[in-house]
Amino acid sequence: MRKRWKFAAVAALLATPAMAQAQNSAGCLSQAEANALFVFALPEMLNSVDEKCAPHLPRSAFLVAQGPQLVARQRAATAANWPTAKAAFIKMATAEDTKGDTAKIMTKIPDETLRTLVVTGLGVAVTSDIKPADCPKASRLVEALAPLPVANLATIVVETMGLAGGKDKKPPIAVCEAP
Numbered sequence: 001m002r003k004r005w006k007f008a009a010v011a012a013l014l015a016t017p018a019m020a021q022a023q024n025s026a027g028c029l030s031q032a033e034a035n036a037l038f039v040f041a042l043p044e045m046l047n048s049v050d051e052k053c054a055p056h057l058p059r060s061a062f063l064v065a066q067g068p069q070l071v072a073r074q075r076a077a078t079a080a081n082w083p084t085a086k087a088a089f090i091k092m093a094t095a096e097d098t099k100g101d102t103a104k105i106m107t108k109i110p111d112e113t114l115r116t117l118v119v120t121g122l123g124v125a126v127t128s129d130i131k132p133a134d135c136p137k138a139s140r141l142v143e144a145l146a147p148l149p150v151a152n153l154a155t156i157v158v159e160t161m162g163l164a165g166g167k168d169k170k171p172p173i174a175v176c177e178a179p
Contacts, residue, residue, distance in 0.1 A: 035158055
């Protein structure tokens with residue numbers, strides 16, 4: 001089981017940038033798909049930030065004192081979003097697969113393994129650039145956002161990523177413009 005988890009984590013880590021690049025060049029996610037993906041993944045992303053930052057924060061910091069409760073509350077909202085999040089993940093992963101081979105493989109991966117790939121990949125993507133000196137800011141940011149429902153947090157994440165793109169650079173995940 002431990003080897004499977006490590007393999008999934010490595011696969012997700014390697015796949016995330018490639019998926020984003022492929023997805024950006026070949027298509028986009030609908031707003032509903034992008035939001036469902038992040039609603040599903042946000043608790044695990046926050047948990048990753050908490051695990052990375054907890055050793056570098058005082059016990060009174062929000063992430064240390066209340067982070068686990070926030071993650072638990074948000075996990076309760078994720079199950080209903082899995083079918084749409086799964087479709088979004090597969091869409092991103094197979095964007096440049098003109099033959100459909102990758103899609104066939106992805107749809108045969110057990111849901112629990114695919115869930116692990118999604119949350120691990122996004123969790124690693126979120127925490128990879130966080131340095132110990134960033135942890136107090138991360139804790140304050142999470143504290144400020146904590147009262148919001150997870151759907152609102154997902155919208156903030158998706159829209160912020162859209163703002164990260166510009167004329168010369170593509171956002172990490174492209175969201176189709178609503179008509």
